[in-house]
Amino acid sequence: MDQSPPRNTSVTVADVAHKAGVSKATAARVLGGYGTVSDRVREAVTAAARALDYRPNELARSMTTGRSGTIGVVVGDIENPFFSLAVRGITDVARQAGFTVILINSGEDVGAEKAAIRTLLAKRVDGLIVSPAKESDVEHLREAARSGLPLALLDRGSDALDVDTVIADDRHAAEGITRRLVSLGHHRIAYLTACDTPDHRFHAAGDINTGSVRRRIEGFLGVCREAGLIGMEDWVHVGAATPEQTHRIVTAMLQSAHRPTAIIASDSVIGLEVFKVCRDLGLSIPDDLSLVSFHDADWTSVTTPPVTVVRQPVYGLGETAAKLLVERLNGKGGEASRIVLRTEVVDRASIADAPV
């Protein structure tokens, strides 16, 4: 029977104070590291705390200080490499600044996102980093911000929300790759996104609630229009939210008589699925189909051919958002910053001239 230190059933400052023979207030001063205490007393209290295996109760501390030392993070899906990398950026900065992170997945569902915010508010997080599921539905976020809670938006902004925002230059990136495809002679270029609309069809960019994706599609359509290509709205496909759905959409698209000669995939999960369908259908990339994907996932350089991608500074997105938030938490006031991080096209071998 070994039970060395005596089963710590919550030792409190009062217990430590009693053991050290001082008042609760004095013990609290030593343990909490504030106020002034004599060296002799400090040692006595420290010794008593060690002997009793005292563990501070951060919850109780939060009660009076009003700070919980916690930030809430709401992302679409931590399983998606995009978010897991961004979250890594967030947690690194948060830890450095002495905060812990409560993570909630919204599954890109606004209802779940609202519930998440409510939960985090109840847990009294000191700040919030959110990747909003719908730009058009941010009343819950505005309310949180208005009540004075620091809020930073990740990857997706909202003009309706005057808060710190960190996004990538999605429109510019989309314009660049579209221009490149057009100059290679492509007229039938499909854009494929996981975002969905009520009727699962695309009509206009305004239908798309995810800010980053809407800006990309605007860029895509803008360049097409500029190049004299009309009716390109019909080539935007929504609802590729799972590998299965993507498979269905891409297969149908590539088997139709009027099939695209190039596909722009809005994330690496979609890009991967396009690759698989081509293999199954016996189509060659880039001879039969050119492929460009957003997100420089690590595997995109080892396929045959390697995939041309838009490299986003994903870690930096999370890192920057967290830094902005931490600054707010440390009392830095002033205007909300809207930071746009540069993207870069990584040229590999998945695009070529349009087939004749």
Next chain:
Amino acid sequence: MDQSPPRNTSVTVADVAHKAGVSKATAARVLGGYGTVSDRVREAVTAAARALDYRPNELARSMTTGRSGTIGVVVGDIENPFFSLAVRGITDVARQAGFTVILINSGEDVGAEKAAIRTLLAKRVDGLIVSPAKESDVEHLREAARSGLPLALLDRGSDALDVDTVIADDRHAAEGITRRLVSLGHHRIAYLTACDTPDHRFHAAGDINTGSVRRRIEGFLGVCREAGLIGMEDWVHVGAATPEQTHRIVTAMLQSAHRPTAIIASDSVIGLEVFKVCRDLGLSIPDDLSLVSFHDADWTSVTTPPVTVVRQPVYGLGETAAKLLVERLNGKGGEASRIVLRTEVVDRASIADAPV
């Protein structure tokens, strides 16, 4: 100037009670959903709460109930697809059961892990899911468990720790693929892991502190011995913790005169890097080198050739650990369960007969 509801500077039950004209205790009964109240009073309180935009303070609630509704999760690195998928499994179960998740990365460093546990203990999490960095250094975990905090181990067990544990049948999986390679005539088989030893060299399986990896290496060495291959310890390489290090190790290995004819990669990040080095060196998989990787990452089926992998039920690992923990939290007592989930070899095309 719009400021519809009056800037909620923390509305408390007392405020609601006052507005509704009832006592604090009664208002708390309505708001907290306990005890008995008349319908009339319930409505009055509910209305007052809505009017004042009352938000419960979960922290204060935790003070008295002793439950925080939070579980702490410590993993090596959320950026690694293995962990992000496992964490997804954990968060799904946690949310279902009404818990939120505080996530901390240990970076596979025991010191950081200890700090993480301390932080989580201070935050008074209701339970803990940990993927221990070192099996040999679990005193902090034992102490947490002994103080009555439910603890579940993820992917890595410890005989020294009698707590709920969920792992994969790593040894069996390693035996299977090693046997396959041996039967194809391979004698020079390298095993590559991110785990490290003090001197960055491998001597015996006991050197490896990560349980899952140690079991795999034991399986690997066991089958080799069985097959009459001796001194295979020299073929185990440790310290492939980053793509850069992996690159260095693999390049050196493949450029040596006595180079391996097969490589077993301990995770998909390593597998990917092996692939890249082969491409750079102009070596053909599987003609010049056979490759097997642990973790059926989504990209492994689209490379040329597609990679033969050990498929682990990663989501299920997290899911199961969370379920066990939730059961404990709901008071189910009894023996600690040690669950071993099945793995499966997915045969693709990256292995072949040993070159002559």
Next chain:
DNA sequence: AATATAAAAGAGACCGGTCTCTTTGGCTTT
């Protein structure tokens, strides 16, 4: 109508810290 019984509401302690305000004690100052 009088009593028993249960339901509804109130009063106030409590959780474990922080923090303000007050008291004590040692040391300087002239």
Next chain:
DNA sequence: AAAGCCAAAGAGACCGGTCTCTTTTATATT
């Protein structure tokens, strides 16, 4: 030696909920 001052320690309220215990009110019983 008396006054003045500041560091060190103590007393107790407070944060915002929960919960026990007590009192009041409504309903049932004969």
